[in-house]
Amino acid sequence: MELLRYTKDVFGQKMLVGVNWELLWIPGAAAGLVIVVHFLLRARRRAR
Amino acid sequence: MRSDQTQTGVRHRWPDRAFHWVMAATVIVLTGSAFLPILGIRFDWVPIHWISGIVLVVAILFHLVRVFAVHGFREMIPGPEDIREAAGDLAGRAGGLKPAKYDAYQKSYHWASAIAVLAVTITGVIMLLKIDTPFWRRDPSIMSDQDWGVVYVIHGLSSLAILFLVILHVYFSILPEHRAMLRAMIAGRGPLFARGNTHEQD
Ligand code: HEM
Ligand code: HEM
Numbered sequence: 001m002e003l004l005r006y007t008k009d010v011f012g013q014k015m016l017v018g019v020n021w022e023l024l025w026i027p028g029a030a031a032g033l034v035i036v037v038h039f040l041l042r043a044r045r046r047a048r
Numbered sequence: 049m050r051s052d053q054t055q056t057g058v059r060h061r062w063p064d065r066a067f068h069w070v071m072a073a074t075v076i077v078l079t080g081s082a083f084l085p086i087l088g089i090r091f092d093w094v095p096i097h098w099i100s101g102i103v104l105v106v107a108i109l110f111h112l113v114r115v116f117a118v119h120g121f122r123e124m125i126p127g128p129e130d131i132r133e134a135a136g137d138l139a140g141r142a143g144g145l146k147p148a149k150y151d152a153y154q155k156s157y158h159w160a161s162a163i164a165v166l167a168v169t170i171t172g173v174i175m176l177l178k179i180d181t182p183f184w185r186r187d188p189s190i191m192s193d194q195d196w197g198v199v200y201v202i203h204g205l206s207s208l209a210i211l212f213l214v215i216l217h218v219y220f221s222i223l224p225e226h227r228a229m230l231r232a233m234i235a236g237r238g239p240l241f242a243r244g245n246t247h248e249q250d
Binding site for chain 2: 034
């Protein structure tokens, strides 16, 4: 999956336009993962 | 974290609490206005986005004045004690740490979000020249298209970092063991130290 988005300018050259928004789910999923791991470790620590 | 009643006082004064909540509101509006259209919820997001962006810029300038004129940097600067704290935490040991207003995790979060928010606001201010508003006309000629691409990439990557950081920040701030800190950010009074004293039996 590409990190960045490009278009072609009037001369047909590759031109940078921004971030590829297909990646938007990654920070959400990464935060969700940290939350789940923290929550499980926290539960284990409390059980002891 | 156990909050020791003997060390409560005013943790955050009202101008700093006002700053925090204005910043929080603008960051949430900025994130929502930028990402909801990408997720397919269409509305006229650009005016909402640039106006709250300018409010955020003013809020950050206010915060910097408070830091330089009133607080100083000392309490937010990372040091060897923070490494000791994080290492002890990973090894399952706690205690024996010098008292500090902010713990190692709060400092890390502060600096990560400060860098990301500065990157997004500096590029955002430049991008104001890509849009028409009642106050100025767009003028993209200040930079080449390639340089505009770089500005948009920095704005986009830092906005993704902010999304990640803010979700985690809200999760940690609503945990019951951090209730005293949440109360301090709302009403002012709370534990003066997040580390040391209070941490011993964590
Ligand atoms: C938490 C803070 C912010 C987030 C998450 C955010 C996010 C975004 C995103 C995702 C875009 C779309 C970029 C693209 O199409 O590649 C965007 C565009 C833009 N942002 Fe932000 N932004 C933030 C703060 C700001 C600030 C502080 C300003 C101005 C002071 C600003 C001004 C703009 C402008 C002018 C655009 C371009 C609109 C256009 O090209 O039509 N943003 N922002
Ligand atoms: C509903 C959303 C939010 C809640 C409930 C919340 C809650 C809190 C609380 C309770 C504190 C105080 C911690 C302490 O006393 O040490 C705090 C501090 C802080 N907040 Fe937020 N906050 C929110 C949104 C945000 C946003 C959007 C940002 C910016 C990206 C932000 C940046 C910070 C920073 C940099 C600190 C200082 C570092 C720290 O103490 O952890 N907050 N927040």
